[in-house]
Amino acid sequence: MVETQIRARGVRDERVLGVMGKVPRHLFVPESLRRSAYADEPLPIGEGQTISQPYIVAYMTESLALEGGEKVLEIGTGSGYQTAVLAEIAGTVFTVEIVETLARRARTVLDGLGYANIHYRVGDGTAGWPEEAPFDAVIVTAAAATLPKALEDQLALGGRMIAPVGAGAQELVLVRRERTGIRRESLLSVRFVPLV
Numbered sequence: 001m002v003e004t005q006i007r008a009r010g011v012r013d014e015r016v017l018g019v020m021g022k023v024p025r026h027l028f029v030p031e032s033l034r035r036s037a038y039a040d041e042p043l044p045i046g047e048g049q050t051i052s053q054p055y056i057v058a059y060m061t062e063s064l065a066l067e068g069g070e071k072v073l074e075i076g077t078g079s080g081y082q083t084a085v086l087a088e089i090a091g092t093v094f095t096v097e098i099v100e101t102l103a104r105r106a107r108t109v110l111d112g113l114g115y116a117n118i119h120y121r122v123g124d125g126t127a128g129w130p131e132e133a134p135f136d137a138v139i140v141t142a143a144a145a146t147l148p149k150a151l152e153d154q155l156a157l158g159g160r161m162i163a164p165v166g167a168g169a170q171e172l173v174l175v176r177r178e179r180t181g182i183r184r185e186s187l188l189s190v191r192f193v194p195l196v
């Protein structure tokens with residue numbers, strides 16, 4: 001998976017490549033789909049939601065340029081797979097999921113793997129997690145028609161946010177908060193489930 005799907009497509013961050021080779025993705029997919037856990041595609045995880053394709057998880061993580069120790073906000077816990085990848089590299093991960101059954105299932109898997117640097121919340125992630133702001137990095141794993149303002153506001157100076165944006169056609173947008181203001185850059189066409 002790492003060599004043919006991720007490194008071959010241009011992901012270069014060795015930290016990200018190492019983590020993608022370490023986190024047991026099969027534990028985050030339904031048992032009936034375990035044989036496909038490392039395939040080059042998103043998979044259904046129930047409640048009409050999906051676990052993102054491995055390459056997209058790696059690409060989005062790399063775009064955050066994490067070096068270790070960061071405070072990260074994730075919107076859309078889903079299976080918890082992206083959460084685990086973040087928790088391996090960053091200092092602390094704050095993750096928000098709107099569907100309670102998914103949040104509970106993800107937490108069970110992540111607790112079982114021993115991650116102690118993840119904080120969980122069930123609710124609408126478009127509001128972010130104001131009590132814990134600012135964040136060095138924000139990752140949104142469901143698409144909004146426009147970027148939620150609250151999430152930009154909770155970005156630290158020098159911080160980065162990656163999010164799929166768009167109603168029909170979507171693009172991954174990288175947002176950077178710099179001294180001179182907010183910079184937005186479109187990176188890649190994608191298809192995510194909608195943010196609700």
Ligand code: SAH
Nearest residue numbers: 051052076078079082098124125141195196
């Ligand atoms: N990173 C996850 C992706 C899950 S799909 C994974 O790889 O498994 C996107 C997730 O965002 C779904 O679980 C969905 O329920 C959740 N979601 C959608 N709208 C949301 C909102 N407003 N707040 C928080 N989570 C939301």
